[in-house]
Amino acid sequence: MKLLAKELQLSVSTVSKVFTDSHEISEQTKQKVLALAKKLNYVPNPYASSLRKRKSKTIAVVLPEVADSFFSMAINGIESIAREKGYHVLIYLTHEQMEREQAILSDFQSGRVDGVLISISNETTNDEHIIDMMQRGIPVVFFDRVCEETATTRITTNDRESGQLAAQHLIDQGCRNIAYLTISGSLSISRNRLAGVKQALTAHRTPFNERNLVMCTDNEEENLRIIKELLQRKDRPDGIIASVEKLTAAVYLACKELKIAIPGKLKVISFSNQTTAPILNPSLTTITQPAFAMGKLAAEVLFNSLKKTNVTLKAETVVVPSALVVRESTTGRDLG
């Protein structure tokens, strides 16, 4: 570009504006620059220019997986806004691995995306790779699975209150020995839900039994084994709170195999957005998260920041509340 400018005795900035088709430049100048550019076979680097102007018109959504209806619904919320704004959405999966999350984020150096929406992996214990990306001028908004200390906007649901609500509901249905199933000890959402469960139990003078904190995996068969073990204990629980949607199938299958009646012998409640919840046997009581709304809001916050030259997202947490939907698996009655 410098060469073109020198040759035509124009400023580099003027030449640059020709290539972005700026209205500030006269048609005559444009023709002159483009003619020489063609002669010299000069092609402007679209990525370098889009990096500076944030015009890749693309945002990235970085997620652990899509085989969870929370995430697929959140994507729909995100895309509803992106479509409106004329942006492409790229989806990257970390498969719950911090290493892949880091590799994906470091790839964004190339100016491939204007901004990032992220829900962290359950292995992610530090935010260096995220801060690093923000320092390279790529704004980040967290949704659902957030880093609580990172200085940017976080869209969450009321995980603690939802845990409390779930436990309170089980207590109201007569449960006294409640187990909590999770896939992560480190994720804030899982810790917050558990804190809510403990709070409800403590309020009823039946403190949480730490043996009832059950760590599951990303392997279905392994989860079935772990849950069957739990249900074969002498002091087996009379209520289960599954903090992850995909653990529901393992709980139901374990009960089927062991001939434990739900809700007669065991009451079950899941954090789940599955459309099949009402048609399970028995229909499933859920904490239903506002997945679409959370994705939509996260995208809105991100696009708002992209309109400005200096990206400074407020370090704040925005909470969209979840709902308890009562069905047969805790009450024996189908209210739907």
Add this chain to the structure above:
Amino acid sequence: MKLLAKELQLSVSTVSKVFTDSHEISEQTKQKVLALAKKLNYVPNPYASSLRKRKSKTIAVVLPEVADSFFSMAINGIESIAREKGYHVLIYLTHEQMEREQAILSDFQSGRVDGVLISISNETTNDEHIIDMMQRGIPVVFFDRVCEETATTRITTNDRESGQLAAQHLIDQGCRNIAYLTISGSLSISRNRLAGVKQALTAHRTPFNERNLVMCTDNEEENLRIIKELLQRKDRPDGIIASVEKLTAAVYLACKELKIAIPGKLKVISFSNQTTAPILNPSLTTITQPAFAMGKLAAEVLFNSLKKTNVTLKAETVVVPSALVVRESTTGRDLG
């Protein structure tokens, strides 16, 4: 680059090789070229070069949606291979719109990806945008939802045989008036499944009643209404084949509302990979597709082609068979 070459009396190809750090070029020449490039502030366009060398190390997966376990499992299969090869995977969603599919594919002109795996939208009635991309040197492999006429490799399952198997199973269970639910009249997979259903019925001298071909939508409430209407007809069906996983919930909910017993009054079979199939009320008989295997194979075929300089994918169809999994919704017996 031409300017550099002219100035230094080298060939353009030599200069180009300097920027790709080719071992064919002497250290002396490299230094000379790089020094002048620095002086002229010349930065090689990394995307143009990666386009020629196919080194974005990224493949795209273009899908209608992820809220379907076939697609989420297929993605896992694709990523299992991509990880091995050190490639990034970008997921793009068309939301069943041909226009968005075209916009996504035209974005690939920029050298953003080395190759594409695609399962077309249910609106996609021509393959011009796909052929156009192939002509730009970006190889394409279809999986599941394919364009049957496009000259590249297609990974499919045995849709026709599966439709036949499903209908035959319902006939064996006593059904004589079978309905077929779909979301598309144009997709080859849906047409092929329906052809199989018709074949089985014709073989039993009970030809398919065209009124039993029921077109559903992407709206859950609308689908519930459509299916309730079907089940309130005088000649209401005694068996349903849902060709799309997400239609299952609508069928079950419609039966619940109308108090139609499954399988007593209506037998139901779905093309579905949902992990909840065994815990539905009643457990669901399915045609289960080899989603992971199909994704994996599609990725293997694509990566094989990327190893070569000239991409010529064989115009062939590779079939990975599906399985009939019999459960309560057609037999009343739970064999699982």
